[in-house]
Amino acid sequence: MNEHTVIFQPSGRRGKIKDGANLLEAARSLGVEIESICGEKKTCGKCKVQVEEGFFEKYGVDSRVGNLSGWTRDEERMLSLAEKENKYRLSCLAHVQGDLLVFVPEESRGGKQVVRKKAGKLKHKPDPALTIHYIEMQSPTLHDPEDDFLRVVAALKAQHGVEADRIDIHCLRAMTGTLRKADWKVTVFLLHGEIVRVAPGKVENYYGIAIDIGTTTVAAYLTDLKTGRAVATESKMNPQVIYGEDVMSRITYAMQNPETGLEKMHKAIIGTLNEMIGALAEEHMITRDDILEMVLVCNTAMHHILLRLDPQYVGVAPFPTAMSKALDVKARDLGIDINICGSIHVLANEAGFVGADNCGVLIAEEPYNSEELMLIIDIGTNGELLLGSKKHGVVSCSVATGPALEGAQIKFGMRAAPGAIEKVEIDQETLEPRFKVIGKELWNIDAAEIEAKGICGSGIIDVVSEMFRTGIIDKSGRFSKYAPSKRITKDPQSGMPEYILAYKEETSIGKDIVVTQGDVRAIQLAVGSIYAGAVIMMREHGVEKVDTVVLAGAFGSHLNQFSCLLMGMFPDAPLDKILSVGNAAGDGARLCLVNKHKRKEADEMARKVRYLELTVYKDFERVFMKSMQFPHMEDKFPTIQHVIDEIPDWKKIAREKEKAEQEGG
Amino acid sequence: MALDSAKKEELLKRLAQGVVEFEDDEVREAAQEWVDTGEDTYDAIFDGLVSGMEEVGKLFSAQEYFVPEMLMAADSLYIGLDILKPQMKPRDSGVKGAVVIGTVQGDVHDIGKNIVKMMFDVAGFNVYDLGRDVPLEDFLKKQLETNSDIVCLSAMMTTTMMGMPKVIEMIRAKNPNCKIMIGGAPITDDIVGKFGADATAKDASNALEEAVKMVVSLREIQKEANAKS
Numbered sequence: 063m064n065e066h067t068v069i070f071q072p073s074g075r076r077g078k079i080k081d082g083a084n085l086l087e088a089a090r091s092l093g094v095e096i097e098s099i100c101g102e103k104k105t106c107g108k109c110k111v112q113v114e115e116g117f118f119e120k121y122g123v124d125s126r127v128g129n130l131s132g133w134t135r136d137e138e139r140m141l142s143l144a145e146k147e148n149k150y151r152l153s154c155l156a157h158v159q160g161d162l163l164v165f166v167p168e169e170s171r172g173g174k175q176v177v178r179k180k181a182g183k184l185k186h187k188p189d190p191a192l193t194i195h196y197i198e199m200q201s202p203t204l205h206d207p208e209d210d211f212l213r214v215v216a217a218l219k220a221q222h223g224v225e226a227d228r229i230d231i232h233c234l235r236a237m238t239g240t241l242r243k244a245d246w247k248v249t250v251f252l253l254h255g256e257i258v259r260v261a262p263g264k265v266e267n268y269y270g271i272a273i274d275i276g277t278t279t280v281a282a283y284l285t286d287l288k289t290g291r292a293v294a295t296e297s298k299m300n301p302q303v304i305y306g307e308d309v310m311s312r313i314t315y316a317m318q319n320p321e322t323g324l325e326k327m328h329k330a331i332i333g334t335l336n337e338m339i340g341a342l343a344e345e346h347m348i349t350r351d352d353i354l355e356m357v358l359v360c361n362t363a364m365h366h367i368l369l370r371l372d373p374q375y376v377g378v379a380p381f382p383t384a385m386s387k388a389l390d391v392k393a394r395d396l397g398i399d400i401n402i403c404g405s406i407h408v409l410a411n412e413a414g415f416v417g418a419d420n421c422g423v424l425i426a427e428e429p430y431n432s433e434e435l436m437l438i439i440d441i442g443t444n445g446e447l448l449l450g451s452k453k454h455g456v457v458s459c460s461v462a463t464g465p466a467l468e469g470a471q472i473k474f475g476m477r478a479a480p481g482a483i484e485k486v487e488i489d490q491e492t493l494e495p496r497f498k499v500i501g502k503e504l505w506n507i508d509a510a511e512i513e514a515k516g517i518c519g520s521g522i523i524d525v526v527s528e529m530f531r532t533g534i535i536d537k538s539g540r541f542s543k544y545a546p547s548k549r550i551t552k553d554p555q556s557g558m559p560e561y562i563l564a565y566k567e568e569t570s571i572g573k574d575i576v577v578t579q580g581d582v583r584a585i586q587l588a589v590g591s592i593y594a595g596a597v598i599m600m601r602e603h604g605v606e607k608v609d610t611v612v613l614a615g616a617f618g619s620h621l622n623q624f625s626c627l628l629m630g631m632f633p634d635a636p637l638d639k640i641l642s643v644g645n646a647a648g649d650g651a652r653l654c655l656v657n658k659h660k661r662k663e664a665d666e667m668a669r670k671v672r673y674l675e676l677t678v679y680k681d682f683e684r685v686f687m688k689s690m691q692f693p694h695m696e697d698k699f700p701t702i703q704h705v706i707d708e709i710p711d712w713k714k715i716a717r718e719k720e721k722a723e724q725e726g727g
Numbered sequence: 728m729a730l731d732s733a734k735k736e737e738l739l740k741r742l743a744q745g746v747v748e749f750e751d752d753e754v755r756e757a758a759q760e761w762v763d764t765g766e767d768t769y770d771a772i773f774d775g776l777v778s779g780m781e782e783v784g785k786l787f788s789a790q791e792y793f794v795p796e797m798l799m800a801a802d803s804l805y806i807g808l809d810i811l812k813p814q815m816k817p818r819d820s821g822v823k824g825a826v827v828i829g830t831v832q833g834d835v836h837d838i839g840k841n842i843v844k845m846m847f848d849v850a851g852f853n854v855y856d857l858g859r860d861v862p863l864e865d866f867l868k869k870q871l872e873t874n875s876d877i878v879c880l881s882a883m884m885t886t887t888m889m890g891m892p893k894v895i896e897m898i899r900a901k902n903p904n905c906k907i908m909i910g911g912a913p914i915t916d917d918i919v920g921k922f923g924a925d926a927t928a929k930d931a932s933n934a935l936e937e938a939v940k941m942v943v944s945l946r947e948i949q950k951e952a953n954a955k956s
Contacts, residue, residue, distance in 0.1 A: 122917030378833025
């Protein structure tokens with residue numbers, strides 16, 4: 063039977079779908095949840111999806127609206143004209159007749175993504191770049207006919223000792239009226255010597271937004287600049303995922319569509335930022351006008367696309383950026399909808415592959431002030447590593463972890479959303495697992511309904527680590543042929559071994575959730591690349607070990623330290639010296655928003671960090687290869703040696719048993 | 728000391744097994760024993776080391792072996808090769824051909840390419856390795872200079888992969904008979920068709936598996952050529 067490739071975004075799920083199946087069936091078979099309240103009775107109109115047209119190099123998919131069955135009367139009734147023009151379809155009515163890339167909009171998604179980018183408490187006192195000053199002035203007289211601007215400047219100097227020398231034209235236009243209406247008692251907003259807002263009366267609290275644009279998720283923190291506290295948080299998927307899941311495929315998309323590609327991705331992210339700004343303002347009951355400054359961190363590719371800079375050169379060696387220094391841009395120049403005089407500060411990029419997001423991590427964790435040697439690992443689609451201390455200085459590198467740690471490229475991988483298996487333990491004797499699913503309180507063995515859909519990043523790390531601890535896979539990652547468990551089976555098609563983590567009855571996808579040999583290999587590559595990066599950096603500093611390991615990134619904060627160490631994601635360290643710090647890049651952005659000294663520090667420190675290009679090291683291949691084994695081919699792990707010693711050797715056990723039976727029989 | 732057939736079998740087995748189990752010492756000793764007999768080392772290389780490497784390739788395809796095992800096996804193989812090669816008598820039979828190989832401009836990832844190269848090496852090809860981050864026109868230059876049968880292009884990133892069709896076009900214009908193979912993480916069968924290349928491996932995410940398949944397909948090409956002549 064004829065089959066077509068269908069890809070659902072933003073989940074990234076893809077697979078072959080039989081010709082003639084409708085999109086809702088396709089989604090279900092791939093584990094993508096689409097809202098369908100009426101149960102395909104063609105009445106609710108909830109299962110809206112959007113077809114993205116174009117040739118997508120990465121998937122080799124030429125997606126066309128014409129690859130779906132024709133527009134129906136029911137759709138005419140339930141979808142608006144604008145939706146029709148924007149290639150929306152109802153997934154229960156559109157049948158697959160060719161390759162497709164389909165975007166499932168937020169409102170149609172069945173299970174909402176759990177975005178784990180919470181705002182923690184910051185270490186530094188607020189001292190923001192954007193300041194406010196209440197001033198009172200005398201109105202002009204014939205004896206004192208000074209212009210409005212100089213009158214305000216003089217009052218600022220006299221009453222607060224602050225210097226202002228410029229004013230935004232839009233602010234000036236409004237100011238003359240405001241001054242008079244407010245009887246010359248106003249609050250002046252000042253940013254780098256420029257007057258950007260004049261508000262009537264005395265303003266107490268004022269706001270800025272810190273934003274972390276990740277390749278996959280965007281997190282925004284509305285921050286009270288007086289207290290430095292995040293008062294509202296918002297996160298969304300990066301809408302650019304439909305153009306490519308990783309930075310490289312997005313850069314390629316821009317290269318392949320020179321007229322429109324960059325523009326489309328740029329508009330998409332700006333649109334999302336504007337939605338988020340609106341939501342944050344609404345939540346805290348302020349207006350967009352009340353927001354005067356935003357600080358942004360992101361990787362270099364996101365940085366270029368955001369600023370509509372041609373990203374193609376950061377996509378190929380030697381990966382030069384258009385600009386590495388921090389940048390201040392008027393929000394209006396980017397179409398970002400905050401106060402018209404508002405400003406955007408984008409943190410410095412460190413190197414081609416180490417962007418402003420890593421600069422955020424750098425100033426949040428301050429390895430350059432640390433007595434201990436810190437290894438900081440920011441895990442995302444790309445891994446960025448920092449190693450340093452006050453004594454050693456700081457080096458950085460970028461490793462291609464690939465999307466496996468985020469659940470992609472794993473047979474039953476998924477992002478961290480309800481239904482994802484996030485924690486796993488395996489019994490060393492029975493080889494039976496117990497696991498916990500996001501959205502359920504109880505572990506599977508205690509819960510009546512489990513409804514697992516897949517495995518997310520922290521779950522895959524846990525399960526592979528546990529498979530190693532229990533001898534299901536060996537040091538080289540190979541499945542043991544002797545481990546006695548009915549859960550170890552072979553894929554009927556490929557003949558490759560796999561481990562059944564959840565039986566069909568425990569899932570909501572109608573089939574077993576398994577961990578395949580291929581999954582283990584993908585994880586080996588990912589953790590191996592991180593370890594190898596750490597080894598090269600340690601060599602650069604001339605050290606044998608690190609004192610502290612810091613796991614940053616939304617995903618990093620949900621990892622089990624023990625599992626990570628047992629797999630050899632990083633060199634040995636005491637478990638209590640392996641810390642999770644959450645979204646450090648976002649913290650860095652918030653720090654720069656609320657503290658101008660940190661902002662200065664960020665620009666300075668970003669330039670002091672020495673970037674190591676791993677691939678130029680002659681023996682990188684060897685280092686990487688040795689790092690792929692669990693936990694490592696040669697290096698020792700004293701912290702967990704006792705656990706490694708306890709790993710059952712099923713081959714030996716099987717032989718002994720056989721021998722005993724022979725003797726006994 | 729002459730090499731009787733029993734001893735020969737034993738040494739071949741030790742060489743092959745040594746490669747499969749990456750026992751460097753075993754390979755070294757067996758190779759040295761062979762060399763000490765003064766016999767031609769052709770069989771030792773092809774029925775010993777290379778046959779072991781073919782087994783490694785199979786294990787790799789079956790995912791029993793992974794990158795580290797593949798590289799360790801390659802190490803053992805090279806140890807044996809260094810000892811055996813100087814004593815190999817030149818001959819006409821065996822796999823022959825010339826290959827130009829390199830990672831395209833802008834890409835510095837070459838682990839996969841190096842292993843592909845090694846497989847060509849051991850299969851008896853003349854390999855011209857241009858290294859990594861290779862300017863696109865250099866592939867054509869080298870192909871014309873060496874009149875190679877095959878050009879292999881590697882890229883790990885989607886961005887650099889886009890240089891491949893340019894190279895293919897250049898080569899096709901000058902030398903339509905040259906076989907072009909492309910490989911690397913982003914390469915799929917569809918891409919091969921779209922770029923107008925001749926082949927890649929089925930599993931695009933794995934450059935190593937591709938190496939094994941390339942050797943097989945090269946042998947087929949060679950067989951066809953032999954059949955014709």
